[in-house]
Amino acid sequence: MKYVLDLLEKAGLLECKPASTPMEANIDLWRDDTSLLDDAVTRPDITFAVGVVSRFMHKPREVHWTAALEILAYVKSYPGKGLLYKKHGHTHISTFSDVGYAGNMGDRKSTSGFCTFIGSNLITWRSKKQDIVSRSSAETEYRAMAHTACEMVWLRKFMTELGLVQPGPMPMHCDNQSVIYIAQNPVFHERTKHIEVDCNFIRDAWEKKIVSLIFTSSSQQLADILTKTTSSKVFSTICDKLGMINIYAPV
The missing domain is CATH 3.30.420.10 (Ribonuclease H-like superfamily/Ribonuclease H)
Structure with a gap:
């Protein structure tokens, strides 16, 4: 939870509106009509979203930054979310x-x-x-x-x-x-x-x-x-x- 809060603070998103998913459905990140950013900037539930956004690190645009902020908004909704390991009586x-x-x-x-x-x-x-x-x-x-x-x-x-x-x-x-x-x-x-x-x-x-x-x-x-x-x-x-x-x- 501390890592999530530190990440949100670093991005200036402590007061952002929480999101229910880390990426909008049918989002188009392959548009090239938005402005380029000046600076290019693990959990299983955000693995896909982080992977997709990472593909644009070499030439990030505003649409990619917005998508990255959406991931942070989602993590803010569930800062303590993680895997719980239980005993199930087998190791199959x-x-x-x-x-x-x-x-x-x-x-x-x-x-x-x-x-x-x-x-x-x-x-x-x-x-x-x-x-x-x-x-x-x-x-x-x-x-x-x-x-x-x-x-x-x-x-x-x-x-x-x-x-x-x-x-x-x-x-x-x-x-x-x-x-x-x-x-x-x-x-x-x-x-x-x-x-x-x-x-x-x-x-x-x-x-x-x-x-x-x-x-x-x-x-x-x-x-x-x-x-x-x-x-x-x-x-x-x-x-x-x-x-x-x-x-x-x-x-």
């Missing part, structure tokens, strides 16, 4: 993998995101713009799933070294049924040459029962706030499911 690994397809209006690159749970506690998360432009959502999904699977394999090895062996395959939740179907059916090989490495990596992990691919509806996709902006209602619901609470909220 599970993940949610998602993609914001072609969400970057400047170059139409997609944003990958995943969140990893151990014992139902959020342990790691990532939001990153992909390096290349993809012509299909399946390509972006497989690229994101491959990164997620790598994280799962690393965590499984780490947990094993601690003497906590994972029982059975680790569930990976994805909201794209066609991608899951292709991963489980090698007959689509000719149609997926452009994503052959990522596709085969996921298929190999599935066949060896390292991961299990589970379809999750978009409304239950917890990695959504790592790949795109959402409404305040959806945003709040996902934060609750990620295990985030405001420790200074009145009981």
Whole structure:
């Protein structure tokens, strides 16, 4: 909380109006008709917003500064918000993998995101713009799933070294049924040459029962706030499911 208040004071926003989300839905930060700024200036709930704004640090404009102030206005609403770790009686690994397809209006690159749970506690998360432009959502999904699977394999090895062996395959939740179907059916090989490495990596992990691919509806996709902006209602619901609470909220 002290860090948040110090940050707000440094930005001159201690008296600003609080915001319910760190970034407005459908905001356009790729406009170049606003003035350039003179000076270019971790929490899972602000990871995506901070990542997007950071892409313009080399040439920030007023619209980007306004977006950065919106993040601070959101943090002011919940200065004591953070992850609460509880005992759930198990240490099973599970993940949610998602993609914001072609969400970057400047170059139409997609944003990958995943969140990893151990014992139902959020342990790691990532939001990153992909390096290349993809012509299909399946390509972006497989690229994101491959990164997620790598994280799962690393965590499984780490947990094993601690003497906590994972029982059975680790569930990976994805909201794209066609991608899951292709991963489980090698007959689509000719149609997926452009994503052959990522596709085969996921298929190999599935066949060896390292991961299990589970379809999750978009409304239950917890990695959504790592790949795109959402409404305040959806945003709040996902934060609750990620295990985030405001420790200074009145009981």
